[in-house]
Amino acid sequence: MDSLKAKQNFRLHLEPYAVFTDSEWELFCNHLEFVSLKKKEYFVEAGKVCQHFGFVHKGSVRYFHVSDGTDITGYFSFENEFMSSYKSFLKQEPAVNYIQTLEDTELILISHKSLQQMLADERLAYKMERFGRLVAEYYLCCYEDRVAAFITQSPEERYLKLLETGRDILQRMPQHYVANFLGITPVSLSRIRRRILA
């Protein structure tokens, strides 16, 4: 991976959350790790502590749970989106889920240890606290919407909404992943699709 380009792109996409001076940016970059994963490789596995907060530079990942042998999709992250098993990462406790790449994927990572170091480094602390706050707030809002969708909408309504706003999900994800992202089975989504066409 071209880590120079990746860094530039990362800096750009961080702007809503943190604008670094050049010297801050240099300190920050010392903590970044660049990792390329092949399709279907795991970034997080259930039972292990998620050690990194990540940014998808290229490719995409899927976050899913496994129960009774079937896997159930929680969400997806595409290019230029953050990705982590947040609870596991933040609390440094074993994850209850997996994160797996869906394609060959390039990630920029910040380890929990690095984050703590930056939060403890006077030169970066304030900016990192703010960065963390804004990222967490962003995801808080996303989750608020997602919970609202589950309690106020039927599966069919959730699918129709996804059709409107669906980002890359519908184009790039196999339908059975989309199905349990919506909280239903693949068979059920197939029926919903037919119902809508009729």
Add this chain to the structure above:
Amino acid sequence: MDSLKAKQNFRLHLEPYAVFTDSEWELFCNHLEFVSLKKKEYFVEAGKVCQHFGFVHKGSVRYFHVSDGTDITGYFSFENEFMSSYKSFLKQEPAVNYIQTLEDTELILISHKSLQQMLADERLAYKMERFGRLVAEYYLCCYEDRVAAFITQSPEERYLKLLETGRDILQRMPQHYVANFLGITPVSLSRIRRRILA
């Protein structure tokens, strides 16, 4: 309301998120508002911007959506818990939900304007950023669990889990509020309860 006691209690419950020096605490307290609401009064109404982030000193509140005339519970907050229509508050956009007291309730409030002032005040900025980050992260983790419950568990399983962990919800909330908190109708919850007893 005894605002001195309320302040003390608030300071105690903020400790996981922010520990203030006495002088910081004094600055912080200048921004606090103390409000008593009667049962069934509204703290947030759909269509209006949520202006405050709140802490429940006494009593309890319910967060709910209204669609097609029926109301659907999103969550509850009890004594010593935070409460806000986060997305509306953070983005200062119209809320899509209501927040209503369930009993006579005493709240400690921070207005959006006050929060911005504190974030801009050199003497408090760092601590407030950190405070904001830790609160947002806390709720992020709660929401992560809540979404996981919707996609991995059946309504019955969610109810059984609530029986185990249910805080005050089951004791203090009417059952039809609990029902749509679980994403189902009151009638359906009643059936689940019967099924479990049998």
Add this chain to the structure above:
DNA sequence: TTATTTTCTTATCTTAAGATAACGTTTTCT
């Protein structure tokens, strides 16, 4: 206290989702 509203249960009917299996198609792997 009486009247009214709220709350919970139960019953009926309709609708849709889950489980499972079969089949054809497409993709992936070697």
Add this chain to the structure above:
DNA sequence: AGAAAACGTTATCTTAAGATAAGAAAATAA
């Protein structure tokens, strides 16, 4: 290219949830 795996649809059967209405019990208000 050929074999295997993954994917999407369809069908059947079972189960449970939604909609609606009615009635009893409890809480609240006048």
